[in-house]
Amino acid sequence: MGHHTTETLIPLNIAVLTVSDTRTEDTDTSGGLLVDRVKEFGHQLSGKAIVIDDIYQIRAQLSQWIADDKTHAVVITGGTGFTARDSTPEAVSPLLDKTIEGFGELFRQISLQQIGTSTIQSRAIAGMANGTVIFCLPGSTNACRTGWDDIIASQLDSRQGPCNFVPQLKGIDFEACKSRG
Template sequence: MTDFHPLNIAVLTVSDTRTEDTDSSGRTLVDQLTAAGHQLAHKAIVKDDIYQIRAACSAWIAEVEVNAILITGGTGFAGRDSTPEAVTPLLDKEVTGFGELFRQVSYRDIGTSTIQSRALAGLANYTVIFCLPGSTNACKTGWQLIAEQLDARHKPCNFVALLQQKASPL
């Protein structure tokens, strides 16, 4: 049996209005990842601005110690929602199945409103990035899908071995 390997995970909340006191979605993700045995590498809140989102993600992607980034917020169609536009150019590969499965599972809770979710995931420099809607319930739903993929014991496959290939810069 494969052993559990705790990962270093960063959490980014994208919002023009949330603060640390009101960030229930970010707090939910932190609670979920630490309860699963992972370590919180960073937590930040940035405005819904393409360049602020990219700057935070780029810094964490470049850090050898960060294995995964969980982003909450900015995935809808409101005027300033720009997380997919900010993150997609940073990706080496998209994990298309994540958005598809997230919307399928969300359909049970929110019906056809799930078509307005632009949840996505991908890999950048051996860092997996998951972009979730900003609601606490969406983060709980997303974690149900993400948790097994960040656990080396999950078979037939998971992201852990790939994430551990992240090499130190010269």
């Protein structure tokens, strides 16, 4: 009871945003990995962009996807560190209707095994805005692999139980997640 899964994957429309002052489509290994993972998993890539680490450019691109009735999820890579230019959490947080505190906590817990206590410098966050789930990951390719493979993929998988984010997304005909009672 309270398990909300489907027998087959409900393909989602997922956008990937790279936040970087230096990366191009040719050098964007983190964004490229996420694009590959989205497609390999059976989802549709609804958009891909690279913006400089600027609060307003991040918000402008993200707001377009949040407002788009067809975009279910956005995965952002980059801008989550502590340098003066890192501003992804500050750009994204005001746009969220709800935060998903457990995402950052779990990401740092998993990362501890890989990078030790340097994981405390990660400001990975997630949340929901207008029925769109948004995940913000560090800019390293390994961090994106960890975030997608160990957390995001299962939470965007309608076959995953007892609950996943799919029933909460706009335009999905799927019974809303109930109490696990």
